[in-house]
Amino acid sequence: MDRESQSLFQVFLRLRPAASGASVGVGDRFLAVEDPEPDHSAPKHITLNPPNDRRRAIEKFAFTQVFEEDASQLDVFHCTGVVNLVEGVLAPRGGEGTDALLATLGVTGSGKTHTILGSRSQRGLTQLALDVIFRSLGQNLLDCSSNPTLEHTISASDPSEATVFSASSFLENVYGDMAAPSRASSRAPTPMIVRSSHSSFDFDIYSDGEDDHLNKPTPRQAQIYPTGHSQTNSPKSVRVVCREDSVVPQFPPKTPLWRGQRHHLGDQAVFSSPSLPRGPQYQRVQQLTSHSKGQGPLKKHFMASTASIRQKAATKPDQPQGESFGPSQTPSRRLHRTSAFPQQPDVSALSVSCDPSCEYAVVISMYEVYNDRIFDLLTPPVKSAATKEYRRRPLLFKSTESSPDRKLVAGLRKVVCGSLNQALMVLEAGLHERRVAGTGSNSVSSRSHGFFCVEVKKRAKGSRRHGLETPWGGSALTIVDLAGSERARDAKTAGATLAEAGKINESLMYLGQCLQMQSDAVNKDKPNLVPFRQCKLTELLFSNCFPSTSSYSSSHRHRNPQKAVMIVTADPLGDFNATSQILRYSALAREVTVPRIPSITQTILTNVASSPPQQFSSPVGSPPLHHRPFFPPGSTGTSANSYSPTLSSSPNIERTFSHPNGSSPGSDMHRATMEVAAMEISRLSEEVEYLRQAFESERAARYEAESHLLSMEDRMMELEQAIREDCVAEFERRLEIEMARWRANMQVEMERGEEHWGRKIEVFERGIMASTSADTEEEENKENVLMEDINQENERLRRDNDILRRELACMSPTKRVPLQERGSDLSLATGAESRTSSPKPARNNKQNAATDENNLRKKLERLRVSDDNLQASAARNSGSLAPSVGAKKVRKLATKRWDSGMDDEDLF
Numbered sequence: 001m002d003r004e005s006q007s008l009f010q011v012f013l014r015l016r017p018a019a020s021g022a023s024v025g026v027g028d029r030f031l032a033v034e035d036p037e038p039d040h041s042a043p044k045h046i047t048l049n050p051p052n053d054r055r056r057a058i059e060k061f062a063f064t065q066v067f068e069e070d071a072s073q074l075d076v077f078h079c080t081g082v083v084n085l086v087e088g089v090l091a092p093r094g095g096e097g098t099d100a101l102l103a104t105l106g107v108t109g110s111g112k113t114h115t116i117l118g119s120r121s122q123r124g125l126t127q128l129a130l131d132v133i134f135r136s137l138g139q140n141l142l143d144c145s146s147n148p149t150l151e152h153t154i155s156a157s158d159p160s161e162a163t164v165f166s167a168s169s170f171l172e173n174v175y176g177d178m179a180a181p182s183r184a185s186s187r188a189p190t191p192m193i194v195r196s197s198h199s200s201f202d203f204d205i206y207s208d209g210e211d212d213h214l215n216k217p218t219p220r221q222a223q224i225y226p227t228g229h230s231q232t233n234s235p236k237s238v239r240v241v242c243r244e245d246s247v248v249p250q251f252p253p254k255t256p257l258w259r260g261q262r263h264h265l266g267d268q269a270v271f272s273s274p275s276l277p278r279g280p281q282y283q284r285v286q287q288l289t290s291h292s293k294g295q296g297p298l299k300k301h302f303m304a305s306t307a308s309i310r311q312k313a314a315t316k317p318d319q320p321q322g323e324s325f326g327p328s329q330t331p332s333r334r335l336h337r338t339s340a341f342p343q344q345p346d347v348s349a350l351s352v353s354c355d356p357s358c359e360y361a362v363v364i365s366m367y368e369v370y371n372d373r374i375f376d377l378l379t380p381p382v383k384s385a386a387t388k389e390y391r392r393r394p395l396l397f398k399s400t401e402s403s404p405d406r407k408l409v410a411g412l413r414k415v416v417c418g419s420l421n422q423a424l425m426v427l428e429a430g431l432h433e434r435r436v437a438g439t440g441s442n443s444v445s446s447r448s449h450g451f452f453c454v455e456v457k458k459r460a461k462g463s464r465r466h467g468l469e470t471p472w473g474g475s476a477l478t479i480v481d482l483a484g485s486e487r488a489r490d491a492k493t494a495g496a497t498l499a500e501a502g503k504i505n506e507s508l509m510y511l512g513q514c515l516q517m518q519s520d521a522v523n524k525d526k527p528n529l530v531p532f533r534q535c536k537l538t539e540l541l542f543s544n545c546f547p548s549t550s551s552y553s554s555s556h557r558h559r560n561p562q563k564a565v566m567i568v569t570a571d572p573l574g575d576f577n578a579t580s581q582i583l584r585y586s587a588l589a590r591e592v593t594v595p596r597i598p599s600i601t602q603t604i605l606t607n608v609a610s611s612p613p614q615q616f617s618s619p620v621g622s623p624p625l626h627h628r629p630f631f632p633p634g635s636t637g638t639s640a641n642s643y644s645p646t647l648s649s650s651p652n653i654e655r656t657f658s659h660p661n662g663s664s665p666g667s668d669m670h671r672a673t674m675e676v677a678a679m680e681i682s683r684l685s686e687e688v689e690y691l692r693q694a695f696e697s698e699r700a701a702r703y704e705a706e707s708h709l710l711s712m713e714d715r716m717m718e719l720e721q722a723i724r725e726d727c728v729a730e731f732e733r734r735l736e737i738e739m740a741r742w743r744a745n746m747q748v749e750m751e752r753g754e755e756h757w758g759r760k761i762e763v764f765e766r767g768i769m770a771s772t773s774a775d776t777e778e779e780e781n782k783e784n785v786l787m788e789d790i791n792q793e794n795e796r797l798r799r800d801n802d803i804l805r806r807e808l809a810c811m812s813p814t815k816r817v818p819l820q821e822r823g824s825d826l827s828l829a830t831g832a833e834s835r836t837s838s839p840k841p842a843r844n845n846k847q848n849a850a851t852d853e854n855n856l857r858k859k860l861e862r863l864r865v866s867d868d869n870l871q872a873s874a875a876r877n878s879g880s881l882a883p884s885v886g887a888k889k890v891r892k893l894a895t896k897r898w899d900s901g902m903d904d905e906d907l908f
């Protein structure tokens with residue numbers, strides 16, 4: 001058995017064409033395809049020349065086959081043996097069939113999705129495989145519309161706890177789901193206008209479905225990509241949109257295409273070998289598909305147009321690149337009309353045999369592996385009550401009761417399709433849910449590993465006739481579009497998209513380990529210990545690769561290990577490091593050659609007159625080996641031409657050395673051995689020299705790095721110091737500000753307090769004043785009463801005075817009544833009356849007058865005394881608080897008294 005057939009995967013390499021308008025060779029093309037070996041029509045080997053670094057090793061890789069840039073979708077379809085895979089699944093010769101896996105692997109933007117799902121005008125391997133399957137099944141295919149119990153019976157015999165739908169009910173549900181637009185979370189629309197995030201102008205690229213249009217660069221485009229780099233590799237993150245994106249016909253059509261429709265069934269058993277040699281047949285295929293050769297990298301596969309319709313964050317100029325839109329931002333759901341699906345390449349001439357004694361059913365399911373979890377793409381997300389976000393439930397990859405020996409994705413939604421169109425529409429619906437985002441490397445970059453499963457169920461015909469439903473068996477073709485590895489720097493991803501990229505790269509790393517282990521195992525005849533349980537992706541890809549060893553297997557039907565094909569895609573003008581890494585772990589064989597400059601060894605070698613052809617064989621896929629000197633292309637000297645190393649067709653690489661002149665082996669064996677030894681010594685010493693130089697340069701680089709590290713540490717310390725000082729200064733400045741503010745506040749508070757107390761004192765004073773004035777008023781009232789009394793007394797006395805004066809004036813000395821007889825006022829009055837009524841004798845008149853005078857004086861004296869008393873009592877009453885008022889009154893009284901006194905004196 002040859003080594004290639006022992007591999008778990010056949011590995012093909014497909015090179016992506018350069019961006020349209022780019023001239024090959026202008027950019028740094030680092031990958032060269034070796035000419036096919038004489039016994040092979042197609043190339044199998046490539047050489048990887050590190051750009052701009054002649055000291056790096058030149059690596060050679062072997063693949064099952066290499067597809068150059070001009071290979072069409074049909075070439076890839078034929079030569080990768082998809083038809084073989086389909087045949088294995090249909091099992092025309094009876095039995096359960098063989099599961100098949102077809103996957104693409106590569107750096108982001110290298111053309112994986114293009115290969116698997118095609119472009120707007122070219123179908124991908126998925127559509128072609130589906131076409132062949134439906135065409136091949138023909139009349140043996142059952143449809144839910146004609147077999148109402150089909151759905152039920154498939155569901156009953158499905159081992160994976162799946163929910164089975166008929167295509168018509170599923171599509172009606174999906175396309176009639178009015179809530180879908182608001183919740184579809186994975187794909188946002190691509191705007192018609194594409195803006196370069198680094199340029200100030202709009203950059204519009206429209207596709208009208210014609211390849212030529214796509215391939216012609218606009219003047220602006222040519223300006224942006226003058227050196228031939230593809231857009232997808234451009235750091236300018238240009239988004240490519242298609243005109244049809246904005247004019248996608250309304251769906252569903254008025255007459256649903258799936259109702260009562262059966263696809264045209266091609267003739268049976270027209271089987272074409274997928275392994276077309278590169279002879280006339282290959283040429284014919286190339287001629288047939290020559291129209292598709294102009295595919296440029298600007299084309300989108302037709303599903304990608306859906307993706308672009310719902311393109312996410314990075315396509316919006318104002319959105320941070322790579323970020324996903326929320327569900328609410330997703331506009332209406334627009335899916336393609338089946339007539340809008342591309343029809344080319346045409347595989348109507350192809351079909352494979354199916355088992356004529358069996359009836360078949362095609363069941364489709366889709367899921368994606370995102371962040372190492374499996375999500376069903378055909379089950380709509382459910383709105384979470386807590387977060388109000390649409391979420392999908394992750395599914396388990398496990399053994400179920402019905403499949404104890406085999407792990408399956410449990411709980412998927414599966415759709416029974418009766419025609420190619422139905423299958424394409426289900427595929428479209430599933431892709432609609434798949435996560436994509438625009439990154440700096442690819443405008444429609446897959447952010448998850450997408451799995452498209454076509455289960456071909458099979459059972460013996462006529463089992464229903466006897467009322468017994470035989471359970472369905474069968475196999476599946478799984479088509480996988482892996483997410484691309486990417487470098488965050490190039491992809492310019494951030495946030496969630498960056499985290500996604502981390503998970504993608506991690507799962508691809510595990511996949512790489514598995515692939516490397518399998519190639520090591522094949523090359524070294526070691527047991528196949530592939531560590532595929534490290535992540536979901538590798539589990540899904542590898543767990544069916546091995547024959548079942550479970551104890552259950554005896555009681556269950558035997559399953560063949562799956563047949564697997566991996567198509568590695570690479571852009572020869574893309575990122576060298578990322579591409580070489582993928583090639584390293586995916587290649588079936590690898591050889592590393594240390595480059596050397598022609599030296600004295602060559603001279604020795606050229607002087608060797610003759611040497612027998614020598615064959616050296618070395619295992620490949622092992623850690624880098626240093627083989628015989630390899631003369632890089634372009635190096636001078638005959639030896640470069642003489643020793644052109646080639647990788648053999650087998651994964652085991654062999655190097656054959658032959659003399660250009662084809663001269664016969666030397667007669668002297670010893671001499672030949674010595675020459676070979678000399679060659680080897682020379683080579684080894686050159687290698688030693690090279691390694692010494694490499695070591696020296698590495699050491700110098702290390703010193704440089706260390707000194708750089710030290711200076712960086714110093715710089716860090718300085719920076720830290722500066723930052724600390726800045727912090728202190730800032731702290732002090734703020735403290736100062738705070739203190740000033742505190743002081744100002746304090747001042748304000750104090751003023752407020754003073755004002756407050758001032759107001760309180762004022763109120764208190766007003767209270768005191770109010771009480772004082774009340775007292776004063778009372779005193780005044782009392783004084784007024786006294787004054788009134790005094791005034792009355794004065795008035796009375798004045799009257800008395802007047803009376804007395806009148807009496808004095810009117811009275812003759814003889815008739816005058818002596819004053820002493822009037823002891824009191826009353827007696828005065830009565831005396832006056834009595835004097836008027838009884839006159840006295842004249843002899844006593846003088847004496848009486850003198851007495852009267854004395855009486856009057858005494859009386860006046862008494863009055864004066866009574867005034868003093870009044871004054872004293874007034875002073876007593878007024879108290880200490882109003883002495884001035886008392887004094888004033890006293891002075892007033894005194895004035896009155898003296899006025900009265902004057903009056904009295906005037907009287908005398």
Ligand SMILES: Nc1ncnc2c1ncn2[C@@H]1O[C@H](COP(=O)(O)OP(=O)(O)OP(=O)(O)O)[C@@H](O)[C@H]1O
Pocket residue numbers: 015016017106107108109110111112113114115119232295296297298299300301442444445446447482483484485569
């Ligand atoms: N063989 C090809 N012929 C023409 N165009 C191609 C080819 N391969 C890739 N392209 C173009 O290159 C661009 C990127 O390709 P694609 O989306 O398939 O990359 P990818 O590897 O799937 O990227 P990712 O991993 O980010 O999803 C697309 O515009 C596609 O049309």
